[in-house]
Amino acid sequence: MKILIYDCHKGKVQESEKIKKALLRGHPDLEIDIAEVRKFQFPDTGNYDAFIVSGADGHSEKHAWPRLIKEQISKIIEIGKPVLGVCFGSQILAELNGFEIITLKKPEIGWVQVNLTDLGKEDQLFKELPTSLPIYQYHIRAVKGDGKVLAESKNCIQAVKYSDTIYGIQFHAEESPESGKEYLKTDRKCENYDEASALAPEEYIEWKIYRNFIDIITKTVK
Structure with missing residues (x-):
């Protein structure tokens, strides 16, 4: 399976490298590219x-790239391919599905305590x-x-x-205790x-969310 990560950061591709690392931890056979x-x-x-x-580390509607990535994701959804949105990425999916950004x-x-809803407790993502x-x-x-909310803080x-193969997560499941603490210190x-x-x-288990996403979509990828 070949995955493309759209990196929306400003000169911080290492954040998407963490996503790549988390994906490979669960599925080492994946082919993964990063597009800036x-x-x-x-x-x-x-x-x-x-x-x-x-x-994304901040953005302005005056810039072209937020509009372009939103248009790109809209096209991907139309052709029926799986998408996982992380933080800013989740907000793009939300807007495309009629949610409000507050x-x-x-x-x-x-680190913030996240609680699964009844739907979340049954969903394979978790x-x-x-x-x-x-x-x-x-x-x-x-x-x-309003929609299929799986988790809340x-x-x-x-x-x-949003669908069987489209999910948005506000949190950063790619961030381990070690890497997160290192970033926050500075x-x-x-x-x-x-x-x-x-x-x-003490233990980093959130990477399983990325593994689970791949497991969910595997049956849809031909």
Whole structure:
């Protein structure tokens, strides 16, 4: 199976490299490419079986790339290929599916407790994961709407299922305790490191969400 990760960060492709690493942890036989959206890299979608849209370190509607990636994902959905949106990527999927994007009163930075809904407890995306677990966050915008919500935190929706092969996750399941702590120590937006890292788990199990996504879509890829 061949996967394309659309990287939406500004000069931080290493964040998408973490997604790639998490994917390969569960499925080492995957072929994975990374396209830098801000450099207007949009490879032929016919060469890929599924797509992942990364988070983004801020954006402006004045820029062309947010509109272009949204148009690209809309076309991918129309042809029926699987998509997983992460953070900013999840917000793109939300907008395309009639959800609202809201700004939280306070950003979620660091590990936040995420609770599965009844739908989430039954969905294969969270297979072999507890019904409540801390997962790394880094966002102030979030999605709001009615639909198949799979997970929530105290402040917002955390995961939505838009179809059998299209999911959005607000959190960063690619971030391990080690890499997350390392980033927060030097991040200017992290005002309280102790608070942000207080719920960091000892064991990194969130990577299973990426494995589970691939397991879900495998039967649809010919």
